Amino acid sequence: MNKISLIGWTEFKRLFNSPLAWSILAILQFILALMFLLLLDGFIVGIQNEGVGKELSLGVTDVVVSRIYLWAGVIMLVVIPILTMRSFAEERMNKTLALLISSPITFTQLVLGKFTGLLMLIVLIVAMVSLMPLSLSLGTSLDYGRIATSALGLFLLLGSFTAAGIYISSLTSQAMIAAISTFGLLLLFIVLYMSGTSSTSASELFIYLSHISHFFSFTDGMLNSRDIIYYLLFTVLFLVLTIRRLDNQRLGA
Amino acid sequence: MPSKLLVQAHHLHRYYDQHHAVNDVSISLHKGEVLGLLGPNGAGKSTTMKMLTGNIAPSSGSIEIAGVNLLENALSAKQQLGYLPETPPLYSDMRVVEFLRYCARLHDIPKAKVTSAINQVLAQCGLEDMQKRLIANLSKGYQQRVGIAQAIIHQPSVIILDEPTVGLDPIQIQEIRSLIRQLSKHHSVILSTHILQEVEAVCDRVHIISAGKTVFVDTLETLKNYSDDDLPASASLEQIFTLLVSQGALQGGADE
Numbered sequence: 001m002n003k004i005s006l007i008g009w010t011e012f013k014r015l016f017n018s019p020l021a022w023s024i025l026a027i028l029q030f031i032l033a034l035m036f037l038l039l040l041d042g043f044i045v046g047i048q049n050e051g052v053g054k055e056l057s058l059g060v061t062d063v064v065v066s067r068i069y070l071w072a073g074v075i076m077l078v079v080i081p082i083l084t085m086r087s088f089a090e091e092r093m094n095k096t097l098a099l100l101i102s103s104p105i106t107f108t109q110l111v112l113g114k115f116t117g118l119l120m121l122i123v124l125i126v127a128m129v130s131l132m133p134l135s136l137s138l139g140t141s142l143d144y145g146r147i148a149t150s151a152l153g154l155f156l157l158l159g160s161f162t163a164a165g166i167y168i169s170s171l172t173s174q175a176m177i178a179a180i181s182t183f184g185l186l187l188l189f190i191v192l193y194m195s196g197t198s199s200t201s202a203s204e205l206f207i208y209l210s211h212i213s214h215f216f217s218f219t220d221g222m223l224n225s226r227d228i229i230y231y232l233l234f235t236v237l238f239l240v241l242t243i244r245r246l247d248n249q250r251l252g253a
Numbered sequence: 254m255p256s257k258l259l260v261q262a263h264h265l266h267r268y269y270d271q272h273h274a275v276n277d278v279s280i281s282l283h284k285g286e287v288l289g290l291l292g293p294n295g296a297g298k299s300t301t302m303k304m305l306t307g308n309i310a311p312s313s314g315s316i317e318i319a320g321v322n323l324l325e326n327a328l329s330a331k332q333q334l335g336y337l338p339e340t341p342p343l344y345s346d347m348r349v350v351e352f353l354r355y356c357a358r359l360h361d362i363p364k365a366k367v368t369s370a371i372n373q374v375l376a377q378c379g380l381e382d383m384q385k386r387l388i389a390n391l392s393k394g395y396q397q398r399v400g401i402a403q404a405i406i407h408q409p410s411v412i413i414l415d416e417p418t419v420g421l422d423p424i425q426i427q428e429i430r431s432l433i434r435q436l437s438k439h440h441s442v443i444l445s446t447h448i449l450q451e452v453e454a455v456c457d458r459v460h461i462i463s464a465g466k467t468v469f470v471d472t473l474e475t476l477k478n479y480s481d482d483d484l485p486a487s488a489s490l491e492q493i494f495t496l497l498v499s500q501g502a503l504q505g506g507a508d509e
Contacts, residue, residue: 006358017346099342099403102306103359104331251310252269 007113081182084165146221153218265314289456341400345389360407394425463501
């Protein structure tokens with residue numbers, strides 16, 4: 001446990017030694033802030049006026065809050081591969097992996113440590129994204145429960161992205177290849193969802209397999225144990241695959 | 254000299270696909286000695302060292318470090334090991350002290366003792382003035398020293414150095430060699446190299462491998478007095494080495 005947090009914390013700090021984490025956080029916040037402005041503007045000018053006097057109408061949480069989390073999830077499809085490519089591919093490229101492998105730590109501790117380090121950054125990202133909807137509380141009343149489930153959903157979604165990215169990073173020694181393949185894999189799950197929902201070839205299975213479909217219930221304010229378990233399984237699966245992959249590599253298989 | 258065996262590796266084999274990179278190599282290291290692992294490029298030196306440090310597993314064979322089986326009980330065996338690979342494994346975005354603190358904690362040095370352990374290796378490796386510097390900004394020689402510092406910070410009984418002087422200038426080479434000699438007072442060292450002067454300068458015993466096979470293991474003195482029909486009476490170390498290596502390569506070739 002000690003080693004996991006040691007590796008995690010060091011990895012997290014190292015992210016900020018280079019401009020990478022800083023620029024990712026800045027750009028992400030800038031883009032999402034613009035989106036937020038657009039959504040908010042659309043709500044104030046359009047929906048809010050139309051909804052006056054009607055019994056059933058969309059509130060600001062429906063229009064602005066849940067969509068900003070959705071957009072954050074979509075943008076992170078591109079960002080997570082850039083973060084995870086460092087985990088093993090870059091270490092291999094710089095020949096620094098020997099340091100960790102020669103140390104008295106297990107592969108499980110190593111992989112969980114790397115994962116924890118990135119999870120810390122993800123917590124930071126989710127917190128920064130959440131600041132935007134929370135700022136609306138200055139002017140209106142908000143559905144805090146829904147913001148909480150959306151934030152949890154985004155955290156679980158990004159955690160699953162990260163686990164997949166770490167696995168792919170463990171397959172290669174080219175950081176760029178790791179990033180592109182991870183992006184491809186994450187996108188594949190989106191395509192799976194699109195093909196599952198298309199009018200001609202709709203398939204429940206495809207929708208179920210896709211990671212993004214399980215995110216919608218969170219942004220709708222639902223805590224569905226089925227969706228939570230999906231993300232946990234997805235994450236654990238890829239982390240176990242990573243551990244096995246590293247061990248196989250040592251054996252030369 | 255009946256002394257404690259710190260490294261006992263028996264009948265190591267390692268295949269890379271079809272390529273038999275290490276073929277039946279057995280290595281032993283006594284307490285307090287410097288063993289030179291010698292061989293031409295591609296002879297299997299680095300592969301052997303990676304196996305000894307648990308970075309790759311041997312296809313067959315057994316390894317014991319200070320009486321602990323590396324393959325079965327990797328964690329406690331690795332605590333006895335310090336390893337400097339061919340390329341020093343340094344995070345160039347960290348500062349020297351920060352990096353060494355991380356290495357110390359990875360090797361289970363208790364928090365209270367980390368600072369004193371760091372100060373000790375900084376002094377040993379002549380890094381005191383560099384401790385606040387970013388590793389990326391250090392010269393190759395200093396990076397190599399940080400690499401050695403990383404390998405000895407937990408006071409391991411066995412230190413394994415893979416070509417520690419490659420790419421350094423003559424003065425730096427001298428410094429690293431005297432550092433290695435110093436280390437051999439308290440640790441046992443395995444050192445790989447293809448430079449004969451280095452072996453003469455620091456090693457007590459020599460282990461020559463060629464094409465993945467052991468061709469010679471004995472003290473440096475014995476190597477110097479090695480005689481063979483193909484050699485002139487007062488052969489230089491270089492001539493002896495070349496002969497042994499070429500014989501080994503022929504043997505290795507005949508086996509394939």
